[in-house]
Amino acid sequence: AKTVLGIMIVCLKGGPKFLYKMIPVSKLSSNFLFEQINSSIKLINSSSGDVKVVICDGNRVNQAFFKLYLTIPEKPWKMEDGMYLLFDFVHLLKNIRNLWLTEKTGELVYNDNGIQRTAKWEHLKCLYQLESEKLVKLSDLNEIAIAPKPIERQNVPTCLNVFSDKTYHALLTYSQIISNSKDTAIFINKVITWWKILNVKGRGADVRHNDPLEAPICIPDDCRLNTLLQFGDMALEMC
Numbered sequence: 001a002k003t004v005l006g007i008m009i010v011c012l013k014g015g016p017k018f019l020y021k022m023i024p025v026s027k028l029s030s031n032f033l034f035e036q037i038n039s040s041i042k043l044i045n046s047s048s049g050d051v052k053v054v055i056c057d058g059n060r061v062n063q064a065f066f067k068l069y070l071t072i073p074e075k076p077w078k079m080e081d082g083m084y085l086l087f088d089f090v091h092l093l094k095n096i097r098n099l100w101l102t103e104k105t106g107e108l109v110y111n112d113n114g115i116q117r118t119a120k121w122e123h124l125k126c127l128y129q130l131e132s133e134k135l136v137k138l139s140d141l142n143e144i145a146i147a148p149k150p151i152e153r154q155n156v157p158t159c160l161n162v163f164s165d166k167t168y169h170a171l172l173t174y175s176q177i178i179s180n181s182k183d184t185a186i187f188i189n190k191v192i193t194w195w196k197i198l199n200v201k202g203r204g205a206d207v208r209h210n211d212p213l214e215a216p217i218c219i220p221d222d223c224r225l226n227t228l229l230q231f232g233d234m235a236l237e238m239c
Contacts, residue, residue, distance in 0.1 A: 010164035030064035053084040057091035119187035
């Protein structure tokens with residue numbers, strides 16, 4: 001076997017997560033994955049369980065796997081029986097950085113409340129060079145964050161060196177030296193906001209960090225849900 005297919009179960013109402021199934025495979029296909037996930041869902045449902053969501057990363061096999069499900073028109077993330085199909089937001093964060101990094105122009109054009117702005121990777125390089133000889137640095141940037149090797153792009157902390165509050169404020173501080181870096185700073189702040197809302201693992205983080213964005217979403221009219229929708233719309237326009 002060249003790889004292992006692992007299926008993890010997480011209880012939405014609390015409790016431990018556990019590895020439900022592990023299968024050695026030589027070449028994973030979307031059809032095989034579809035069969036295994038469906039058989040697991042049927043077994044869980046027959047045992048008085050209720051599967052609400054299937055989550056995976058965004059590789060090509062998983063993208064093709066999601067397309068095998070019958071979903072509601074114009075809502076590819078929701079099935080007709082109410083189950084959700086979602087990509088892991090941790091991988092989405094790395095995808096945003098990787099697409100920006102590997103874009104030929106090094107630029108991402110995005111919409112900011114009706115204003116077209118451009119985030120430039122070159123601004124991050126300039127910021128890193130400005131701080132490379134300084135004893136005290138304003139940003140979290142380092143050499144790996146600026147030019148990560150393919151294997152290093154899988155590391156989340158390296159990605160968060162780019163999408164950090166310190167890097168955001170550093171770009172604003174050096175805006176008079178780095179031309180038009182404000183657009184890049186605004187984009188980074190949008191990703192930071194999106195990440196803080198989604199990266200909630202339990203209660204109390206909003207109090208400990210004095211940041212209301214990190215509170216769990218408990219009501220359907222939470223304004224942060226609109227923030228997530230707006231971020232999604234922005235990302236779709238960028239594509």
